[in-house]
Amino acid sequence: xxxxxxxxxxxxxxxxxxxxxxxxxxxxxxxxxxxxxxxxxxxxxxxxxxxxxxxxxxxxxxxxxxxxxxxxxxxxxxxxxxxxxxxxxxxxxxxxxxxxxxxxxxxxxxxxxxxxxxxxxxxxxxxxxxxxxxxxxxxxxxxxxxxxxxxxxxxxxxxxxxxxxxxxxxxxxxxxxxxxxxxxxxxxxxxxxxxxxxxxxxxxxxxxxxxxxxxxxxxxxxxxxxxxxxxxxxxxxxxxxxxxxx
Numbered sequence: 334x335x336x337x338x339x340x341x342x343x344x345x346x347x348x349x350x351x352x353x354x355x356x357x358x359x360x361x362x363x364x365x366x367x368x369x370x371x372x373x374x375x376x377x378x379x380x381x382x383x384x385x386x387x388x389x390x391x392x393x394x395x396x397x398x399x400x401x402x403x404x405x406x407x408x409x410x411x412x413x414x415x416x417x418x419x420x421x422x423x424x425x426x427x428x429x430x431x432x433x434x435x436x437x438x439x440x441x442x443x444x445x446x447x448x449x450x451x452x453x454x455x456x457x458x459x460x461x462x463x464x465x466x467x468x469x470x471x472x473x474x475x476x477x478x479x480x481x482x483x484x485x486x487x488x489x490x491x492x493x494x495x496x497x498x499x500x501x502x503x504x505x506x507x508x509x510x511x512x513x514x515x516x517x518x519x520x521x522x523x524x525x526x527x528x529x530x531x532x533x534x535x536x537x538x539x540x541x542x543x544x545x546x547x548x549x550x551x552x553x554x555x556x557x558x559x560x561x562x563x564x565x566x567x568x569x570x571x572x573x574x575x576x577x578x579x
Contacts, residue, residue, distance in 0.1 A: 334365035337558050337579030338413045338437070338491075341370060344385035349395045353385075354402040361408030368437050368526075368579070371415035374424035378416035380444070387412065387424050393431045400432035411489065415439040421475050422482035435487035438475060441528055443499030446472050447492070450509060453502030465512050472513065476520050489556075490517055491526040494547070495540050507543040514550035525551045526579070529559035544574045 344350055357367055373379050373386045386392045396412075403410040412428035414421060414436050425436045440446040448454045449471040455462050461470050472490075479488050494503075494510035503509055514525060527547055529540050548555045557575035566578040 334362060335556055335577040335579045336360050336365065336367040338368040338370055338439070340384060342381070342383040344383055347373070347376070347379065347384065347386040348392055349385040349399055351398075354399045357399055357410070358402035358406055361403040361406035361410075363407035364409070366409045366411065366577075367403055369410065369412045369433075371413050371439055372424075372428075374414055374416050374421055378445070380416070384415075387414075387427045387431065393427050396428075396431035396433070404432065409434045411435045411437050413437040413439050413491070416445050422478040425479045425482045425488070429483050429487065435489065435523060436479065436483070437489045437491055437526060438479060439491050440472055440475075441491050441493035442496065443501040446475060448501055450492075450513070451501045451503040453497075453500070453504070465509060468509070469513055469516055473516055473520065476517065476522060480520055480522075485521040486523055488522050489524040489526055490522050491528070493528040494543075495529060507546065510543070510547045511550045514547050518550075518552045522553065524554040524556055526556040526558065529557055529561075541569075541572070541574060544569075545572070548574055 361367060371384060373384055375388050387396065400410050410433050412433040414424050421438065428436050449461060450468050452468065455468055457463065461467055476490060492510060492513060494506040510527065517525060527544065529544060544557065554576050556577050556579060557569055558579035561569065561578050569575045569578060
């Protein structure tokens, strides 16, 4: 059982509030994984108001009772890190200090790292642009830094290959996602979390065949998300496109 990240924008002063302990503990269960709301790694990387951070002692200490509430129910709690730039490894260590069982790197939804991944946004010609390998370099640098900081068995990665949020587009999203999945195998990340394209104004877009290719390319647990119903969830698991569904 996996509870996906839901960013509710109620963290005043970028400090997680006491209500969050009730919110998460109500949803925790024995052996179930909860992925926290998007948590920013630096005061220079906030993006929008009222999201929680984890870059200071005040924020680490505020997270501790929230995490403990999930653990008291027997749950597993991962902190989703957003932006994931130069301070990602420090924030990963902060998350572990706060009691989280691991972190999920949010490399989706048009944020910084996805802007490097997509050729519709990244027109660099140096070592971070031009080829698929170079477009993925920043992501893999970040994954490597987090792996060295807390270990590969405590880190997952989330990507959204089928969305074009913030006009961050790509000419061949399926091939890019398969390349990412294969590259992440070398870093031995704990899991890969992929968002299917279901939240669209034109209805559901078919992504099943590509999702199966991505799933086959990745060696570890594979989480799928994106507006699933009970029926589509059961179909995704039965067809082998995903392990758990958020």
